[in-house]
Amino acid sequence: xxxxxxxxxxxxxxxxxxxxxxxxxxxxxxxxxxxxxxxxxxxxxxxxxxxxxxxxxxxxxxxxxxxxxxxxxxxxxxxxxxxxxxxxxxxxxxxxxxxxxxxxxxxxxxxxxxxxxxxxxxxxxxxxxxxxxxxxxxxxxxxxxxxxxxxxxxxxxxxxxxxxxxxxxxxxxxxxxxxxxxxxxxxxxxxxxxxxxxxxxxxxxxxxxxxxxxxxxxxxxxxxxxxxxxxxxxxxxxxxxxxxxxxxxxxxxxxxxxxxxxxxxxxxxxxxxxxxxxxxxxxxxxxxxxxxxxxxxxxxxxxxxxxxxxxxxxxxx
Amino acid sequence: xxxxxxxxxxxxxxxxxxxxxxxxxxxxxxxxxxxxxxxxxxxxxxxxxxxxxxxxxxxxxxxxxxxxxxxxxxxxxxxxxxxxxxxxxxxxxxxxxxxxxxxxxxxxxxxxxxxxxxxxxxxxxxxxxxxxxxxxxxxxxxxxxxxxxxxxxxxxxxxxxxxxxxxxxxxxxxxxxxxxxxxxxxxxxxxxxxxxxxxxxxxxxxxxxxxxxxxxxxxxxxxxxxxxxxxxxxxxxxxxxxxxxxxxxxxxxxxxxxxxxxxxxxxxxxxxxxxxxxxxxxxxxxxxxxxxxxxxxxxxxxxxxxxxxxxxxxxxxxxxxxxxxxxxxxxxxxxxxxxxxxxxxxxxxxxxxxxxxxxxxxxxxxxxxxxxxxxxxxxxxxxxxxxxxxxxxxxxxxxxxxxxxxxxxxxxxxxxxxxxxxxxxx
Numbered sequence: 203x204x205x206x207x208x209x210x211x212x213x214x215x216x217x218x219x220x221x222x223x224x225x226x227x228x229x230x231x232x233x234x235x236x237x238x239x240x241x242x243x244x245x246x247x248x249x250x251x252x253x254x255x256x257x258x259x260x261x262x263x264x265x266x267x268x269x270x271x272x273x274x275x276x277x278x279x280x281x282x283x284x285x286x287x288x289x290x291x292x293x294x295x296x297x298x299x300x301x302x303x304x305x306x307x308x309x310x311x312x313x314x315x316x317x318x319x320x321x322x323x324x325x326x327x328x329x330x331x332x333x334x335x336x337x338x339x340x341x342x343x344x345x346x347x348x349x350x351x352x353x354x355x356x357x358x359x360x361x362x363x364x365x366x367x368x369x370x371x372x373x374x375x376x377x378x379x380x381x382x383x384x385x386x387x388x389x390x391x392x393x394x395x396x397x398x399x400x401x402x403x404x405x406x407x408x409x410x411x412x413x414x415x416x417x418x419x420x421x422x423x424x425x426x427x428x429x430x431x432x433x434x435x436x437x438x439x440x441x442x443x444x445x446x447x448x449x450x451x452x453x454x455x456x457x458x459x460x461x462x463x464x465x466x467x468x469x470x471x472x473x474x475x476x477x478x479x480x481x482x483x484x485x486x487x488x489x490x491x492x493x494x495x496x497x498x499x500x501x502x503x504x505x506x507x508x509x510x511x512x513x514x515x516x517x518x519x
Numbered sequence: 520x521x522x523x524x525x526x527x528x529x530x531x532x533x534x535x536x537x538x539x540x541x542x543x544x545x546x547x548x549x550x551x552x553x554x555x556x557x558x559x560x561x562x563x564x565x566x567x568x569x570x571x572x573x574x575x576x577x578x579x580x581x582x583x584x585x586x587x588x589x590x591x592x593x594x595x596x597x598x599x600x601x602x603x604x605x606x607x608x609x610x611x612x613x614x615x616x617x618x619x620x621x622x623x624x625x626x627x628x629x630x631x632x633x634x635x636x637x638x639x640x641x642x643x644x645x646x647x648x649x650x651x652x653x654x655x656x657x658x659x660x661x662x663x664x665x666x667x668x669x670x671x672x673x674x675x676x677x678x679x680x681x682x683x684x685x686x687x688x689x690x691x692x693x694x695x696x697x698x699x700x701x702x703x704x705x706x707x708x709x710x711x712x713x714x715x716x717x718x719x720x721x722x723x724x725x726x727x728x729x730x731x732x733x734x735x736x737x738x739x740x741x742x743x744x745x746x747x748x749x750x751x752x753x754x755x756x757x758x759x760x761x762x763x764x765x766x767x768x769x770x771x772x773x774x775x776x777x778x779x780x781x782x783x784x785x786x787x788x789x790x791x792x793x794x795x796x797x798x799x800x801x802x803x804x805x806x807x808x809x810x811x812x813x814x815x816x817x818x819x820x821x822x823x824x825x826x827x828x829x830x831x832x833x834x835x836x837x838x839x840x841x842x843x844x845x846x847x848x849x850x851x852x853x854x855x856x857x858x859x860x861x862x863x864x865x866x867x868x869x870x871x872x873x874x875x876x877x878x879x880x881x882x883x884x885x886x887x888x889x890x891x892x893x894x895x896x897x898x899x900x901x902x903x904x905x906x907x908x909x910x911x912x913x914x915x916x917x918x919x920x921x922x923x924x925x926x927x928x929x930x931x932x933x934x935x936x937x938x939x940x941x942x943x944x945x
Contacts (some may be wrong), residue, residue, distance in 0.1 A: 264602050265624045279945075318783070345774065352778050373924040459773040461591045462913055467920035482596055485910055485943070 203231050251499070258492035260269050265486055277494035286494070289477045290501070294381070296454070296473065297447035297462075300383035300390075305439060307391050312398035313424060329392035340385055341456035348381040372458045378471040385453045390446075391502070401435035402428060437513040444509060448502050451475040473497045535691035542649035549748040551629035553580055555835055557842055560586040560608035562593035565664065565825075566860030572850050574842065581838065590614070600830070601627050607830040609839035610846070614663060614825045615650055615683045619904040620659075621652050621828075627827040630661040632839035642849065646901035647865040651826050661826025662847040665862035667791035669726055671700075672798055675811045677786040677885060681710040687886060691814035697727060697756055700816040704765045707786055715785040720757040722771050722921040726910075727753040729902055730820035734914065736941075742944055744911050745820025745937050753934065754915060758929035768923040777801040789815070791822040792863040792892045799882045812886040818894040821902065824865065856889075863892050870896055907944055914939035930942070 216222035258276050261269035280286050311329060319325055332340070347354050348371040356368040362440075371377045405428060413423045454471050455463060465472025472480075474494065482491030537826035559567060564587065571583045586608055588623055588673065594617045601624055613621060621628070636659040639650055647663040663940055666885040673695075673866045676718055678685045683703070684693065694700035704716035717723055728750070735744040737770060744750050760766065767785040769776040779785065780801040788794065790812060798810060845851060852864035870893045878889035907910065918936035921927040 209847075261622070264597055265621070268603070283942075285942075342774075349775055351769075351775050351784075370924060373926070458770065460770065464913060464917060467917040467924065468926075485907075486598065486936070 209424035230304070244407070249301070254268055254492045254495055257488050258490075260489050262489035262492070263486055264482065264488040269489075273488070276489050277497070279490065280493050280497060284476060285472070286497075289465075289472050290476045291469055292375075292454075292465070292469075293448055293473045293475075294448065294505070295375075296379050296382050296386070296450060296471070297444070299379055300386035301440075301443045301447050304385075304387045304391050305394060305436070305443065307387070308394035308398055308439070309436075311391065312402055313428070315395065315399050326396065329395050330388075332389050333393050335389075337389065337452045338456060340389060341453050344381065344385045344388070344453075344461060345457050348384075357446070372466055372471070375470040378454075378457065378466060382450075382453050382457055382471060385457075386450065390443070393397055394443070397435060397439055398432060401432040405431040433516065434513075437509070441506060441509050441513075445502060448498070448505065449475050452511045473499075474505055527935055531782060532875060536672045554582065555580060555838060556582045557610065557835060557839055558586055558608035559610040559612075559842070559846070560588070560597075561594065561612040561613070561825075562588055562590040564860055565612065565846075566855040566858050566862065567846060569858075570846055570854065574845055581842075583842065594620075598623075598828075600832075605832055607623050607832055609728060609829060609833040609835055610843045611828050611830060612664065612825045613828055615823065616909065618650065618653070618661070618826060618852065619906045619908055622906050625655075625658070625660055627652060627831050628660050629831050629833070629840060630657075631662065631829065631840055631843070633886070634837060634844075636662065636840075636844070637649060637688065641842070642866045642868060644865050644867060644870075644896065644899070646821075646899055647824070649901045661828040662843050663865040664825045664847055665793070665823075665852070666896050666899075667793055667823030668731065668863055668890050668892045668899070669815040669822055670790045670792075670812050670895070671787050672790035672794065672810055672812050672883070673787045674785075674809055675782065676795045676809050677711060677714055678707075681786070683705045683707060685811070687811050687813045688812070693896060694816040695818075697816045701756065701763075702766065703759045704760060704787075705763070708763075708765060711786070714763035714783070714785060718767050718769050718776060718779060718785050718788050720766045720768075721759040721916045723760070723766075724757040724915065724919060726754055726762045726815070726822060727817070727822060729822045730817050731902060732900055733903050735908055738903060740905050741744055742905065742907070742911060742940075744915070745941055746859060748887065750915075751829050753931065754919070755929055758919060758922045758932055761919065762929055766923055770920070772797075781806070783809070789822075792888070793823055793885060795880060795888065796861060806886055807882050811884045812880070812888065812891055814891070814895070819898050821896075824863075837907075857907070861888070863896060865896075877919050910943045911940050915945050926934050 234256050257268075259271060259273060261272050261275075261367075281426060315322070315326055317331070320391040331474060346352075348356075350356065350368055350372075353371070355366075356365070359365045360368065369377055371381045380389075409427050409431070410423060418426065434470075450473050454465055454473050454476055457471065463472070463476045463484060465476050469477075475498070476499065478491050478494040481487045481494060544817070559571070561567070567585060571585060574583060575583055594613070597607060597611055598620075601621070604756050638664070643651075643663055644666065647666055651661045651663050652659050671690075673690060675685050678690065680828065683706070692705045701716075707716055727922055731749050733743070733747065733751075734750060735742060735747070737743045737747075761768075767779055769779040769784070778801075780788075780798055781803060783802075783806075788798065790798075793814070799805070802810070827847055829839040829843060832838050836876055847865075849864075851871050853872060853875060854866050854868050854871070855862050857878060864870055864875065876889045876893055878887070879885045880888045915936045917939065918927070919931040922929060922932045923936075
């Protein structure tokens with residue numbers, strides 16, 4: 203009521219024609235509509251974020267609860283922990299290995315789907331199938347495919363003579379990163395392809411026609427017409443993939459079937475979220491795990507900001 | 520993404536569930552006719568179904584629900600439920616390896632001694648009872664369910680191929696000690712070169728560690744992994760045998776491990792009573808009659824076995840304690856052992872029961888499982904587990920894996936294990 207009264211006094215004269223009883227609502231309604239988001243975000247986003255920071259400043263056992271106040275000690279310990287650097291490297295490495303080929307492949311798939319194909323919608327639906335399959339199932343199937351003893355991948359590689367001895371995919375850094383990246387690519391390529399496809403369909407057809415009239419080939423049209431037109435969408439998928447890629451958990455967690463979040467005997471595929479899970483839920487060291495999660499949050503924020511700046515620059519250029 | 524966030528979310532979910540439950544109370548008959556629902560949470564099948572049916576018959580007014588989840592998930596969930604103060608079942612199973620982790624919060628569990636548990640002390644194997652009391656006089660955290668007395672399962676056909684004796688008594692005589700076991704492995708490998716001697720160095724190391732009273736932690740819960748000579752002895756023995764190519768390098772309980780059992784990649788496996796079920800499942804019908812069971816080197820040992828506890832957050836602690844008592848009673852344990860689950864009882868009268876003693880396993884060449892497992896269960900002592908036992912165990916397991924992967928020799932692996940354990944125990 204107070205708001206309504208206040209708004210009456212500040213209303214510009216031009217709006218005086220609006221019936222009196224709508225005036226306040228006009229100012230309140232939009233906020234009311236977006237309020238649920240902020241409420242939910244406040245409860246499930248902001249509050250946990252702050253609470254996590256609070257926990258990270260303590261020696262906090264998940265079972266016993268709050269212990270001694272330790273200030274920034276958990277963060278200091280993290281910066282001295284070689285596992286943290288291994289996990290950061292692993293996260294970035296798997297992210298790059300999976301995202302770059304995945305987005306390129308998605309572009310290719312979208313380009314193919316954008317032409318006049320028979321049974322168009324069937325192809326489009328099929329591309330999304332990996333998304334329907336539970337990530338647990340995907341990880342289990344892939345860890346079987348990449349099995350040392352009876353895995354199909356080794357069988358094929360040995361059959362073609364590319365390798366002499368079977369590869370123990372979980373044992374080394376490069377091999378485990380590669381295998382995990384394949385899982386991520388399998389799951390997300392189709393999804394990104396559909397987003398690209400939607401963007402491509404919005405490209406005005408007359409641009410293609412004029413390119414054709416000018417004698418441009420398919421590849422040239424793609425490079426000079428399609429790509430610039432869908433650039434904002436590409437930026438969007440890069441940002442989304444970055445956020446997802448930096449939080450990669452299920453695939454590496456299920457890859458070695460140990461369920462202990464070690465990420466291999468030398469943590470060769472322990473990502474930051476795996477490390478967070480290990481300390482938080484296996485070692486019950488909530489303080490340290492909270493420090494990891496805050497650093498992860500900061501890393502993602504920085505990467506997202508860099509993404510944003512690059513995108514802005516490319517849009518201007 | 521922090522653990523707190525998960526905790527809060529869990530708390531919120533639990534609150535939502537509680538609300539739903541409240542609604543059910545208002546409209547349903549729970550309060551009106553005095554009916555009571557108790558939940559029992561276990562990991563894997565404990566064989567409780569027929570027992571629960573019996574209990575519901577003899578206790579009109581009580582409904583019992585079973586909740587079964589996967590091993591690690593079950594215990595991690597319990598941590599969350601204890602931490603958030605709600606959501607735990609009325610009766611919850613805890614495996615002995617996880618028990619110490621909950622020692623620090625034992626005040627969150629009902630002291631079963633307040634519900635007459637002390638009367639049952641005499642029935643139990645001494646060491647099992649002691650584990651369940653956490654060594655605290657007057658306190659009983661859980662009723663023991665089963666024990667995992669150790670043996671060695673071996674492939675009879677492969678032993679024959681290597682010219683080794685195949686009769687289980689003679690096989691047991693081949694290895695009075697672990698040194699003799701590894702020496703037999705050398706003999707076997709020199710004749711059957713394409714098969715390994717055992718499945719995984721981790722399992723060998725675990726079995727050996729389960730034969731000592733104190734492993735990674737001493738009686739004051741101090742970490743002694745770096746100074747306890749036994750730890751080094753067992754680690755180096757398992758690592759050396761692995762470096763000598765006796766291990767099939769299969770990560771325990773993985774798909775590869777199951778496939779390895781089916782394909783018969785190794786001649787022997789460390790075999791607690793519950794492992795026989797794992798082998799039979801993995802090897803399938805084709806493996807029937809190929810396996811047999813002999814005594815374990817070093818004379819007995821315990822691996823696995825659980826306890827039934829009642830978290831304090833249960834609204835029906837008295838009834839829950841009664842149910843836990845019933846599910847671990849002599850009659851119940853005997854029924855479970857002679858049923859399909861076959862978990863070995865932890866009660867002396869049951870272990871001495873002629874019917875239990877006479878049990879044999881058809882799958883394992885009619886091996887007298889009752890005799891083999893029940894007799895060695897009697898001669899055991901408790902092995903002490905530290906509060907952070909798991910956190911010490913994992914780095915040592917990782918280091919053994921490095922030897923299996925050819926990335927480190929035993930000495931290097933040992934150094935690495937010590938460093939990593941120090942780090943993990945901070």
